[in-house]
Amino acid sequence: MNCKEVNGRLLSYIHGEVTPSEKRLITAHLSACLECTAKLESMESLESRVRRHIQQRAERVAAPASGWQALQARLDKEPVSRSNGFLSALRPPFFGLPLSGWQFAAAAFLVFLALFTLTPAARAQMQAQIQQIAGGWFNFSSPDGQSQAEIGGFSAFTPYHATYLPEGFQLSGMGGSSALDKETITLGYNNQEKFVDLAQSAGTPLEALPQGEHLVLNGSTAVFVEDFARSAQELQEKIPAISIVIEYDYTHTNLLVWDMGEIRLQMLSNLPKDEMVRIAESLAPMQGGRLPAAQTGGGSGWGGLEFLIILLFGWAGIALGLVLATLGLLKRSLPFGIAGLLLGLPFSFYLLATPSGWPFGLSLPLLLGVSAYACSKPGRLKLGWISLILAGAIVLGIFVLTR
Amino acid sequence: MNNMEHIQWIRRSRAGDSRAFAHLYEAYKDLVYRTAYLLLDDPAEAQDALQETFLQAYRALNSYDPRRSAFSTWLYRITVNHCLNRRRARRPLVHLPPAQFESIASPIDLEGEISENLQLQRALEHLSEKLRVVVVLRYFLDLSYAEMAEVLEIPLGTVQSRLNQALQNLRRALQAAKQPGENFGLEEEVSE
Structure with a gap:
């Protein structure tokens, strides 16, 4: 430490308000620097003079003896009821524990959340519920009416499914990805070594159609690319995300690309062109709707909680959380800050489960936590407001992006 | 207690x-x-x-x-x-210019300590509210920096800088009072 640094900390040093390492550094400097030692002594002398003066001045006066009577006369006029029922019930001890009602609620909620996230079955059920709330669930039946399937968690568009399939074809798989800016659903159909892969995506501006033979499909332009790939390897190179199935024959893989409204459809198949076109022309929108609770994993007890979950995990929960956090900072009330944080947790949990939303899912609780902390630390109010504004900006940004 | x-x-x-x-x-x-x-x-x-x-x-x-x-x-x-x-x-106090201050202080100058106390009291009265409060909390109530921060709802660092500033201003004011004709040193109070 140099003289300037020591000078700036001298008063804190005298008051013992420095860290042990600072204390060592300052003591070491003082033992070697006469100038700073002189300043220390002068500071101590001024301090003791100020202290003596103030103490003497204060001791010359005392509270008037009649003060209490005068005060009591005024207190008697105050309203009698001094308890504020509901809020006083939230003060410790709560259930005999040295916790306030808020802390108790927070602890209970965290235990509940921990139990939930640690149990795989419960977690799967929860995620299904979240997806059901966050996006639409759709169901459709196979062309022969023999089987039913559901797909869900998507909100950008209503997907299509084939109402015509060649003899022996059946649904072999479904997949999808949901990001803030793009959602894609892939349906796979097959019959031994023949296959049809139908990818549908929406969200980003449509790219130009590829080069190929132009066709008219349901009134709009489509492009057919014969022998788009002649081997599994070539197909993999052209579409890295594709899953190769070894049983399939990829030597004549055709591509059919077209748009339906804002949805881009791509069909990859080793069927001949006319069959592909026929399937494409048969596409019909899936039936949108809720998946029956029983099919999400048998949680029959979920029905009554569904409304609560929608509130908690949706915009209502996070909006209320932000309002409470704001009140917490305005009123400098820790319970409000904590309530804001707790209400922000489900929404953050949902964000964590989305491919591009997870950084926000991590940062939201952190920011709301800082804001709650600031509610109880008057000196940290500015930090609290900055955190809360950032959290609000994240929520607003997600709201705008997903509308 | x-x-x-x-x-x-x-x-x-x-x-x-x-x-x-x-x-x-x-x-x-x-x-x-x-x-x-x-x-x-x-x-x-x-x-x-x-x-x-x-x-x-x-x-x-x-x-x-x-x-x-x-x-x-x-x-x-x-x-x-x-x-x-x-x-x-309150209505703003009229601060006396240094010359008038001297004329008030001079007659009691003979009394040594009384004069010193008066000078110190004047200097304290000339401190801004913010600085005066930290001086009272520290030297009368003996509060720690953390307690002062809590009472005033300001950061710890601000408590420290206000206390430093207050003592600096007091020192300047006392030095100026010892040297008649010089600036009382109070205009130099720096806000944070």
């Missing part, structure tokens, strides 16, 4: 027991009164501040949370806020 006893008194006061509140009043009346006196420089106003502080405390007793701050800290916050509001409501 016994903390458990305090909490009992607070609890009973909340339930409307004015005798319990009388105990709290007795325990703190002098500290509150003297703090107000040091901030307002007027015994009558300090008496008024004492009444108002306890009345406000009584009304707000339900919002006091013993886990967040000591009762004394909470009470001092009410005191300080009341006194500062009171000062702000």
